[in-house]
Amino acid sequence: MSAQRTHLSRRGFLGGSLMVVAGAVVGCSTSPGGGSSSGAKTTLNVWYHAYGEAGTQQAAMRYATSFTKANPDIAVKVTWVPGDYSSKLNSSLLTAAAPDVFEIGDFNEGMARRGQLAALDDIYGSAASDFNKADLDEVTVDGKPYGVKMIDDVIMLYYRKSVLSKAGINPPQTYDDLVAAAKALTTKSGKGLFIGNDGLGDTPVLAVLSNGGDLVKSGRAAFATPQAIEAVAGLKRLHDDQSIQLGFTTDWWDPSAFTQNVVPMQYCGLWALPAIKTALGDDFGVLPWPAFKAGGTPVVRVGGWTSVVNAKGKNVDAAKKYVQWLWIQQSDLPKDWAQGYGLHIPPRNSVAASADKLTSGPAKDIVDLATKYGRTNPGTWDTAVSTAFNNAAAKIVTGGDAAALLTDAAKQAQADIDKQLAG
Amino acid sequence: MSTASPTRPGGLPSPPGRPANKAAEARRPRADRRAWGAFALLAGPMLIGLGVFKYVAIGWSFLLSLSEARGTIALGHWVGLANYQTLLSAAAFRDSLLQILLFTLFIVPVTFAGSLGLALLVHRIRRGRAVLRTAFLIPAAVSYVAASLLWKMCLFNGLPSGIANMIGSWFGMSAVPWIQSTHPPLYWIVLVTMRLWLQVGFYMVLFLAGLQGIPRDVYEAAALDGATGLRLLRRITLPMLRNTSVAVLMLQFIAAFQAFDEFYNLFSSGLSGTGTAPVQTPLVYLYNTAMGDQDYGLGSAGAFVLTALIVGVTLIQGRITGFGRNEG
Numbered sequence: 080m081s082a083q084r085t086h087l088s089r090r091g092f093l094g095g096s097l098m099v100v101a102g103a104v105v106g107c108s109t110s111p112g113g114g115s116s117s118g119a120k121t122t123l124n125v126w127y128h129a130y131g132e133a134g135t136q137q138a139a140m141r142y143a144t145s146f147t148k149a150n151p152d153i154a155v156k157v158t159w160v161p162g163d164y165s166s167k168l169n170s171s172l173l174t175a176a177a178p179d180v181f182e183i184g185d186f187n188e189g190m191a192r193r194g195q196l197a198a199l200d201d202i203y204g205s206a207a208s209d210f211n212k213a214d215l216d217e218v219t220v221d222g223k224p225y226g227v228k229m230i231d232d233v234i235m236l237y238y239r240k241s242v243l244s245k246a247g248i249n250p251p252q253t254y255d256d257l258v259a260a261a262k263a264l265t266t267k268s269g270k271g272l273f274i275g276n277d278g279l280g281d282t283p284v285l286a287v288l289s290n291g292g293d294l295v296k297s298g299r300a301a302f303a304t305p306q307a308i309e310a311v312a313g314l315k316r317l318h319d320d321q322s323i324q325l326g327f328t329t330d331w332w333d334p335s336a337f338t339q340n341v342v343p344m345q346y347c348g349l350w351a352l353p354a355i356k357t358a359l360g361d362d363f364g365v366l367p368w369p370a371f372k373a374g375g376t377p378v379v380r381v382g383g384w385t386s387v388v389n390a391k392g393k394n395v396d397a398a399k400k401y402v403q404w405l406w407i408q409q410s411d412l413p414k415d416w417a418q419g420y421g422l423h424i425p426p427r428n429s430v431a432a433s434a435d436k437l438t439s440g441p442a443k444d445i446v447d448l449a450t451k452y453g454r455t456n457p458g459t460w461d462t463a464v465s466t467a468f469n470n471a472a473a474k475i476v477t478g479g480d481a482a483a484l485l486t487d488a489a490k491q492a493q494a495d496i497d498k499q500l501a502g
Numbered sequence: 503m504s505t506a507s508p509t510r511p512g513g514l515p516s517p518p519g520r521p522a523n524k525a526a527e528a529r530r531p532r533a534d535r536r537a538w539g540a541f542a543l544l545a546g547p548m549l550i551g552l553g554v555f556k557y558v559a560i561g562w563s564f565l566l567s568l569s570e571a572r573g574t575i576a577l578g579h580w581v582g583l584a585n586y587q588t589l590l591s592a593a594a595f596r597d598s599l600l601q602i603l604l605f606t607l608f609i610v611p612v613t614f615a616g617s618l619g620l621a622l623l624v625h626r627i628r629r630g631r632a633v634l635r636t637a638f639l640i641p642a643a644v645s646y647v648a649a650s651l652l653w654k655m656c657l658f659n660g661l662p663s664g665i666a667n668m669i670g671s672w673f674g675m676s677a678v679p680w681i682q683s684t685h686p687p688l689y690w691i692v693l694v695t696m697r698l699w700l701q702v703g704f705y706m707v708l709f710l711a712g713l714q715g716i717p718r719d720v721y722e723a724a725a726l727d728g729a730t731g732l733r734l735l736r737r738i739t740l741p742m743l744r745n746t747s748v749a750v751l752m753l754q755f756i757a758a759f760q761a762f763d764e765f766y767n768l769f770s771s772g773l774s775g776t777g778t779a780p781v782q783t784p785l786v787y788l789y790n791t792a793m794g795d796q797d798y799g800l801g802s803a804g805a806f807v808l809t810a811l812i813v814g815v816t817l818i819q820g821r822i823t824g825f826g827r828n829e830g
Contacts, residue, residue, distance in 0.1 A: 163770075166793035173575050193573040267676070268662060276660075277769070277778040278682055325679030326660025341661065462794035466777035470594065473778040477684045491592070495795075498572070 119147065119154035121397045126171075126178035127157065128164035128384075131333070132350070132420035142412050146404055153397045165462075172389065179398040182229065182384045186218050188458030189499035190387075191225040197390040198223045202403035206427075214426035217455050218385055226385040227406040230416065230423035233349040233449040234281065235379040236366040237334070239359070242343035250364060254289065254313060254371045261322035264343050270324040273345040275331040278323055279314070280346055281380055282368075283472035286310035288378045288454050290371035295457040295464070295492075298500055302468055303482075303489035310371045311472055312481035334358075348382075349445050350421035356441075365444050367452045379445075381453040383423065424449060463495040567802035575798050585803035595804065598784045599811070605783070606758040606815075609697060613754055616702045618747075621709030622739070635710065642704035646763030649696055654681060654768050658692045681768055684780050689768070693781075696764050701757070705750050712746030713739070748823045752816060759812045762786060784808050 127139055136159050143155035158178065160167055165184075171177050172195060183190070190196050200223045207215060210228070218226040236257075238250060246264060251257040257272070264271030274280045287294060290310035293301040301307070317323050327336045334351035336342050338358035346368075347355075355363060367377035386406055388398040406413055410430050417425040418436040424446060425431045437446050456465075471488035475481045562575070567586070570579040589595050624634050641649075657665045660679030667677040680688045716739065724738050740747075762785040769779035776786055784804065792801025 163793075166789070169573075169793055169796050172573070190573065195573050276682065278679075279778050324660065325682040326654075326658070326664075328655040328659055328661075462777075462790060463797070466790060466794075467594075469777035473780070477780075487593075494588075 120152045121394045122154045122156055123180060123394055123397055123401055124156050124158065124176070124178045124392075125401070126168060126181035127159055128182065128184070129159055129161040130420065132353075135420045138415060138419065142405055142416075145412075146401060149404065150400065153400065155401065172391075177389055177392060179389055179392040179394050180386060180401055181389065182386050183226070184384050185382055185456050185460065186226055186228075186385050186458055187461050188220045188225075189461055191220040192499065194390055196225040197388040197395050197399065198225055199227060199388065199399065199402065200224055202399050202407060203227075204407075206407045209427050209429050211426045211428060211431075213381070213453070213455060214383075217458065220458065226387040227402055228383060228385050228426040229406055229413065231381050231383040231426055231449065232423055233379055233381055233445050233453065234346065235348075235445065235448055236368060237337055237345050237347055237351075237355060237363055238366060239337075239343040239362060240364050241362050250366055251369055253369050253373075254286075254375075257369050258316050258320065258322075261317060261344065262320045265320070265322040269340075270342055271322045271344060272317070273324040273327060273331060273336045273342040274317075275346070276326055277473065278318060278325050278476060279469065279472055280331045282314055282346070283311050283469060284456070285368040285378050285380065286314055286371060288376075289368055290375045294468075295459050295496065298459070298496060300464070300489040300492040300496060302492075303485040308481045308485050310375075311475055311485060313371060314472065315476045315478070318476045337363075349442070350423060352422045352442055352445070363441070365441050365448065367448050377448075377452045378454055379448045379452045381449055381455050383426070459496045459499050461495070461499065464492040467491040467495075563802040563805060566799050567806055569799050571797070571799040571802075573796045581799070585799045586807070589800060589803050589807065594782065595784065595787055598782045598787045599807075601781050602759060602761065602783050605761065606755060609694065609758050610751065610754045612694070613698060613701055613705060614747075614751060616698055617705035617750070618709050618743075620702060620706045621713060622735075624706065625710055625713045635707065638703040638706055640703065641699050642701065642707075644700065646700065647767050649700055650764050650767030653692055653696045653764075682780075687780065689780060692768060693764055696768075697761075701754075705754070708746060708750055709743065712743045716742045751823065752819060755815055755819060756812055759808070759815070760785060762789070 125139075125143065127136075130136070136157075139159070140157050143157050147154055168178070168181060168183075191198075203210075203224060207224075211231070214228040214231065215224060218224050218228060242264065243250065243260070248260050248263055249256070251260045261271035274282050284294060287302050287307040287310055290306045292304055292307035292310065295301055302311075324336060324342050327341065329335050331346050332348060332351075334345065334347050334355050337345040337347065338355055367379045370377050386402050388395060388402055392398060410427075410433070413425055413427065413430050414434055417423045417430070418434050422436060422442060424437065425434055431437070436442060467488040468485075471479075471484040474484050562577075565577050566575060568580060568582060569577055570581045570584075571577070620638060624631060624638070627634060658680035659667075660677065660682065661667065662671065662677040664677070664680075666680060667675075670676075670678065678688060680692050683689065720738055720742070721734065724734055729737060761783045765779070765781065765783045765786050766776060766789065769781075770776045776782060776790065779786070785808070788801050788804040788808070791797050791804065
């Protein structure tokens with residue numbers, strides 16, 4: 080299909096499918112660590128989800144090879160997992176073929192409390208102070224870090240400058256503005272805003288935060304407060320106006336709807352910036368998700384991926400060594416990972432300072448937005464909790480009773496949070 | 503069917519003659535042992551495989567359903583029926599059971615009628631039957647995932663350029679997000695058309711096999727008695743197809759209750775899961791519980807609730823249609 084969607088090479092896809100069929104033991108993994116692996120005593124199994132940008136898989140394999148060069152007794156087998164990464168990871172973690180090192184998006188502290196992740200306090204050393212405080216806090220459970228954040232992903236609104244100025248609309252500063260702009264920009268042939276194929280995407284979360292609310296606060300599900308209810312109920316206006324694009328061929332994390340002129344405003348991530356720049360030149364700007372109303376605050380979501388060590392693996396020490404070598408001791412490789420393919424913010428201040436692609440233009444605007452308005456999902460925001468919340472939001476935007484639905488969802492979420500915190 | 507050939511009460515054929523019978527009796531023990539050996543050799547690996555990979559797994563899963571198992575499938579943390587309690591008190595799971603019941607009640611008769619009708623039509627055709635049969639069967643070879651992507655991205659996407667919307671625009675309709683529309687629930691059109699496209703051909707072939715098994719002379723005899731058209735269909739074809747129909751019906755019930763692929767693939771974005779989907783089948787719910795949330799105890803409990811439901815419905819259906827009873 081479109082040029083931006085050539086994520087999966089045919090061979091990569093085939094390899095990935097084979098892996099699903101044959102289980103994690105064989106399949107789309109590289110032969111362990113380059114040429115010098117013959118003398119290796121241990122082989123580390125390292126898992127990545129399939130990043131969309133071209134060159135990422137080769138880069139991950141290159142890093143593994145250089146690690147083996149520096150540590151000839153440890154070979155590294157990189158497994159690239161297309162499709163539903165977390166399900167495949169979760170089922171693989173139960174088996175003997177589980178990865179030793181893997182990555183997770185949106186750190187989940189339940190996994191640490193259940194003993195699935197190894198504590199990494201011994202590999203940080205003095206480098207801990209080099210990490211962005213929010214990123215270190217995110218992976219810390221009961222005083223110990225359980226992962227090393229590899230990249231920060233910033234997610235916000237992109238808008239077409241030319242389209243908005245032609246319609247005489249200023250970049251929206253409040254939620255009311257956004258609703259009005261989306262409505263004004265909706266024509267017979269296209270909608271004004273794309274936030275996700277289901278008409279929600281991350282917006283329920285953004286709504287709560289942009290009205291001064293919280294998702295989970297000190298172990299309590301907090302998304303059924305009056306201000307949270309008001310904000311989520313406000314999302315219905317976008318649906319009533321029919322001003323949002325639904326059912327596009329790719330979802331919000333892919334910039335195709337924006338770059339193909341289907342919509343003039345889209346919720347998407349910093350990672351898509353290179354692709355958007357290639358397609359649209361300078362004709363775009365970035366915005367935070369606006370404050371719900373006076374007294375609220377604009378929000379950008381900071382996600383990203385964290386490298387963690389399987390506590391139940393056979394090679395915990397070698398795995399720790401690998402994570403330490405790649406993400407704490409190296410500086411050019413994390414930099415390459417953050418800006419060589421898609422764009423991401425490196426969580427280490429020293430690396431971020433040298434990331435030249437983030438120092439100008441819209442990239443710099445986004446980095447500033449993240450510093451100012453960045454919010455990370457709480458560590459207890461796992462699938463059960465987020466599903467309860469999103470499910471309620473989906474019913475609210477189609478006319479459900481916001482207060483009742485969110486109160487009920489918060490009750491369900493609380494039961495799960497209690498279980499997580501109990502370990 | 504008819505009972506033309508005389509059989510003894512026990513169903514054994516009458517012995518052909520004494521001497522031959524005696525010789526056969528003398529030879530039987532050795533032949534039996536050899537037959538048993540061959541049986542064990544051929545069926546053994548399969549039975550062992552079935553035992554290890556099915557029955558042990560089922561038993562393990564049942565024990566898991568009685569324990570708290572998050573992020574592990576180790577047993578030991580027994581919680582009794584708490585998982586079943588949690589599950590049945592979850593409105594989302596109860597909704598999913600209700601939805602799958604309604605879905606089944608709708609899709610099974612439609613698929614049944616569609617495939618039977620198609621089989622009757624294809625059966626009547628004299629020329630090009632093989633081509634038509636193949637054409638209708640081919641969709642059955644397409645995977646649900648591939649078909650879901652086709653339906654979601656090409657036929658029923660929300661853009662004005664989507665095929666369904668394009669056809670609609672010829673009649674002055676404006677573009678509709680088919681999969682996301684809940685008032686009215688247009689997503690059912692997407693789900694139902696896809697399932698019919700995928701399944702009708704397969705069941706049609708089963709019906710065709712049944713139709714070809716009906717002896718011509720029955721029709722000829724009926725024709726001699728003056729039966730034609732609809733009467734032939736009602737009095738001869740359908741009764742003679744009863745066994746096929748019952749089997750097809752049972753397969754369709756089970757397939758409908760196990761609906762997962764299209765519900766998952768049409769509504770999931772691959773990132774945010776299916777939490778916002780307007781309709782969740784029990785299997786999708788359980789998939790999210792076990793695979794997404796790593797709550798294997800709860801997931802196993804759900805699997806047993808669903809299994810009980812399928813077994814119950816199949817038994818009731820067997821009662822009504824007489825599946826497994828001897829023909830005649």
